[in-house]
Amino acid sequence: MTEEKYHYFDMPLGELPEPTPVSARRRELARELAAINEQLVRLDSDEAALAAATEQARALRQSLEGFSHRSMRDILGRLIVGQGSRQDALDMADFEILSGPANAMSPPVTFWLDGDIVRARATFGRAFMGPPGKVHGGVLSLALDMLLAKTQDFVSNVGMTGTLKVRYMAPTPLHTEVSFEARLVRLEGRKLFSEARVFADGVQTVAADGIWISSQGDYRLKPEYAHLTDDSDVA
Numbered sequence: 001m002t003e004e005k006y007h008y009f010d011m012p013l014g015e016l017p018e019p020t021p022v023s024a025r026r027r028e029l030a031r032e033l034a035a036i037n038e039q040l041v042r043l044d045s046d047e048a049a050l051a052a053a054t055e056q057a058r059a060l061r062q063s064l065e066g067f068s069h070r071s072m073r074d075i076l077g078r079l080i081v082g083q084g085s086r087q088d089a090l091d092m093a094d095f096e097i098l099s100g101p102a103n104a105m106s107p108p109v110t111f112w113l114d115g116d117i118v119r120a121r122a123t124f125g126r127a128f129m130g131p132p133g134k135v136h137g138g139v140l141s142l143a144l145d146m147l148l149a150k151t152q153d154f155v156s157n158v159g160m161t162g163t164l165k166v167r168y169m170a171p172t173p174l175h176t177e178v179s180f181e182a183r184l185v186r187l188e189g190r191k192l193f194s195e196a197r198v199f200a201d202g203v204q205t206v207a208a209d210g211i212w213i214s215s216q217g218d219y220r221l222k223p224e225y226a227h228l229t230d231d232s233d234v235a
């Protein structure tokens with residue numbers, strides 16, 4: 001049986017392959033590390049308990065240092081020509097900042113496509129605090145950068161963030177489910193315009209809009225999203 005091949009431009013949000021045993025273990029380890037980080041924030045423990053925990057953490061780190069890292073350049077190189085393996089596809093998404101389930105820095109934020117809307121949800125813990133009891137604005141900005149970037153799922157090209165404007169309208173609470181939504185507004189040559197909103201407890205807390213610049217010529221809508229406008233006059 002030949003292994004299925006994955007293409008970078010044919011990996012819709014929320015439709016990743018089943019994790020390999022290695023990926024499942026990385027995710028499990030990352031969740032433990034993230035939980036330890038969350039537990040550590042202002043932990044009111046005695047010094048001896050912290051010294052013992054530090055020794056355990058050091059031993060864990062040293063046990064992993066003998067392994068090398070799979071090359072992102074090689075992984076992307078295979079995916080971009082449609083020759084990515086299941087492990088390549090998982091490695092591409094599993095370590096994304098804030099959303100990757102195998103990234104210990106991720107809350108994680110979960111993204112999915114809902115028709116023409118990109119949605120996300122996350123519950124941010126103590127490690128993501130800005131003002132007391134509230135999510136750090138920079139963390140929300142990062143989440144919005146990622147969310148808006150995923151409106152590129154509607155087009156056949158990919159690019160980098162050119163401009164991201166964020167308006168903080170109300171504090172966003174920690175330990176509360178936060179929901180995000182984004183939509184593609186219009187395409188204009190190599191520029192993709194999109195906008196997003198953030199809600200917590202039924203209140204809109206942030207509004208954002210962004211411009212993405214394609215790295216490979218003009219943005220074009222995928223055929224299945226042809227009903228989305230690429231008319232620059234429509235906002």
Ligand SMILES: CCCCCCCCCCCC(=O)SCCNC(=O)CCNC(=O)[C@H](O)C(C)(C)COP(=O)(O)OP(=O)(O)OC[C@H]1O[C@@H](n2cnc3c(N)ncnc32)[C@H](O)[C@@H]1OP(=O)(O)O
Binds near residue numbers: 080161189191211
């Ligand atoms: C394959 C797998 C990859 C995989 C890619 C995976 C991407 C993951 C990205 C994760 C998110 C990030 O962190 S991205 C990292 C943060 N962003 C960056 O570092 C970007 C740094 N900036 C740049 O590298 C550059 O300035 C670019 C690429 C954005 C644009 O440079 P350029 O390609 O020379 O474009 P240029 O000809 O000047 O302009 C083209 C058109 O875009 C407009 N324009 C140019 N810059 C901007 C801008 N910042 N904001 C708005 N609009 C802009 C121009 O007015 C022009 O409009 P007109 O005259 O045609 O009307």
